Amino acid sequence: MAEKSFNAFEMAQKQFDKVADMIGLDEGTRELLRNPLREYHFSIPVRMDDGSVKVFRGFRVQHNDARGPAKGGIRFHPQETVDTVRALAMWMTWKTAVADLPLGGGKGGVICDPHNLSPREQEQISRGWVRQVFKNVGPTADVPAPDVMTNAQHMLWMLDEFEALTGGRYPGFITGKPVGMGGSLGRTEATGYGLIFTVREAMKHLNMKIEESVASVQGFGNVAQYAIEKYTQLGGKVICVSSWDQNDQTSYAFRKMEGIDLQELLGITDRFGGIDKDKARELGYEVLPGDQWLDQDVDVLLPCALENQITADNVERISKRVKLIAEGANGPTTPEADAVLEKRGVFVVPDFLANAGGVTCSYFEQVQSNMNFYWPKEEVLERLDDKMTSAFWSVANLADKRKLYMRDAAYIIAIERVAQACKDRGWV
Numbered sequence: 001m002a003e004k005s006f007n008a009f010e011m012a013q014k015q016f017d018k019v020a021d022m023i024g025l026d027e028g029t030r031e032l033l034r035n036p037l038r039e040y041h042f043s044i045p046v047r048m049d050d051g052s053v054k055v056f057r058g059f060r061v062q063h064n065d066a067r068g069p070a071k072g073g074i075r076f077h078p079q080e081t082v083d084t085v086r087a088l089a090m091w092m093t094w095k096t097a098v099a100d101l102p103l104g105g106g107k108g109g110v111i112c113d114p115h116n117l118s119p120r121e122q123e124q125i126s127r128g129w130v131r132q133v134f135k136n137v138g139p140t141a142d143v144p145a146p147d148v149m150t151n152a153q154h155m156l157w158m159l160d161e162f163e164a165l166t167g168g169r170y171p172g173f174i175t176g177k178p179v180g181m182g183g184s185l186g187r188t189e190a191t192g193y194g195l196i197f198t199v200r201e202a203m204k205h206l207n208m209k210i211e212e213s214v215a216s217v218q219g220f221g222n223v224a225q226y227a228i229e230k231y232t233q234l235g236g237k238v239i240c241v242s243s244w245d246q247n248d249q250t251s252y253a254f255r256k257m258e259g260i261d262l263q264e265l266l267g268i269t270d271r272f273g274g275i276d277k278d279k280a281r282e283l284g285y286e287v288l289p290g291d292q293w294l295d296q297d298v299d300v301l302l303p304c305a306l307e308n309q310i311t312a313d314n315v316e317r318i319s320k321r322v323k324l325i326a327e328g329a330n331g332p333t334t335p336e337a338d339a340v341l342e343k344r345g346v347f348v349v350p351d352f353l354a355n356a357g358g359v360t361c362s363y364f365e366q367v368q369s370n371m372n373f374y375w376p377k378e379e380v381l382e383r384l385d386d387k388m389t390s391a392f393w394s395v396a397n398l399a400d401k402r403k404l405y406m407r408d409a410a411y412i413i414a415i416e417r418v419a420q421a422c423k424d425r426g427w428v
């Protein structure tokens with residue numbers, strides 16, 4: 001259930017302010033990092049299949065690029081706002097910093113609903129987005145990638161448009177491309193797998209056994225599906241997933257106490273991650289209306305849908321059994337709910353650490369694209385595991401040493417790295 005007038009950017013700034021106070025960040029750096037360095041707002045006119053012209057609103061926000069080119073996905077969503085994109089861009093800056101990638105943070109978006117757009121119309125939006133910003137992005141300035149409701153095909157259309165406009169072949173312009181067209185093996189799996197690498201490490205830290213643990217997952221898109229795959233491969237059991245129902249405009253939870261079967265559910269899921277309710281019932285799933293993924297009797301919660309999902313209104317519904325929450329989504333927990341979780345002693349792996357696997361693999365893709373030499377999947381996933389494991393322990397060790405909440409420890413590491421880069425460059 002969404003809190004009234006939720007503003008993701010205000011939330012991102014609130015999180016930042018808390019830690020800026022904790023570390024006594026100087027005024028100039030604070031002012032610089034509280035806001036994006038640059039942003040582009042534009043219109044994308046599209047000739048629709050019925051012959052009419054529709055104008056879509058698009059954005060690219062570059063929050064900070066002191067540590068390297070801005071990096072971050074492009075989201076297609078009907079409820080997209082510039083403030084959501086600003087928040088996501090800011091979180092990208094902390095994400096690349098905590099994962100210690102030589103990159104900054106950016107994010108893009110288009111207000112549109114791909115559920116109601118043909119592939120040709122989506123292609124026109126993708127190409128139109130690039131036409132508006134191609135002078136301000138590129139392999140050495142700002143490198144986009146997929147996010148909610150965009151995928152490898154959208155990335156390839158965008159690459160093709162960029163190359164047509166700039167006259168060359170620049171596979172390092174964008175990541176999340178199809179394998180064989182400049183994409184990296186493992187990118188599709190990377191965010192979900194990376195999330196579970198942090199869960200595995202968190203369980204070592206908490207003395208939990210993944211084989212004895214039970215989880216509930218919100219969402220059934222890219223991140224959720226691969227998180228479930230890796231979690232079950234490591235021996236864990238997922239009893240509940242939730243997905244958005246486009247017709248009813250609400251979400252449903254799908255529960256099977258003996259453990260959900262990923263392949264069986266994928267067989268009744270549309271390309272956006274929506275699960276067919278009737279077919280799920282036939283397969284023996286309980287179909288529970290609303291956000292009941294949250295109050296399941298489990299050890300682990302994996303929010304993998306959108307921001308603003310664990311709020312002051314519903315946080316008390318989380319079972320006392322839950323010991324670990326790893327945030328696959330960006331910004332799923334509001335600061336008010338976070339304070340409750342911290343007080344209860346729930347171990348939270350914060351979003352910009354937990355879901356850094358996507359951008360880490362995107363970085364590997366950039367490296368491979370720029371070299372035009374591609375690595376085997378095992379190598380990509382091994383490097384991903386190394387990066388995620390080392391990022392997790394740098395945060396967990398700081399949290400232990402200074403008795404900090406994991407989110408605060410992750411913020412301290414990220415903000416200090418970015419602030420240092422800004423200082424080293426002489427910006428502040």
Ligand SMILES: NC(=O)C1=CN([C@@H]2O[C@H](COP(=O)(O)OP(=O)(O)OC[C@H]3O[C@@H](n4cnc5c(N)ncnc54)[C@H](OP(=O)(O)O)[C@@H]3O)[C@@H](O)[C@H]2O)C=CC1
Pocket residue numbers: 146147148149150191218219220221222223224242243244245246251252272273274304305306307328329330331355356358359
């Ligand atoms: N893809 C990536 O590499 C990365 C993604 N992320 C973040 O992870 C989250 C998920 O992204 P991703 O998996 O790529 O996106 P997808 O579009 O693949 O999946 C999102 C899924 O969540 C569903 N959903 C939306 N709202 C709800 C809700 N209230 N309850 C249950 N399900 C819901 C969507 O349904 P429907 O489509 O029908 O609306 C969709 O199935 C986002 O916050 C994203 O920013 C973070 C790092 C990297």
Ligand SMILES: O=C(O)CCC(=O)C(=O)O
Pocket residue numbers: 071072073074095143144145146147175176330355356358359360362363
């Ligand atoms: O792969 C990337 O570059 C960024 C992915 C992304 O948008 C995110 O991590 O939120």
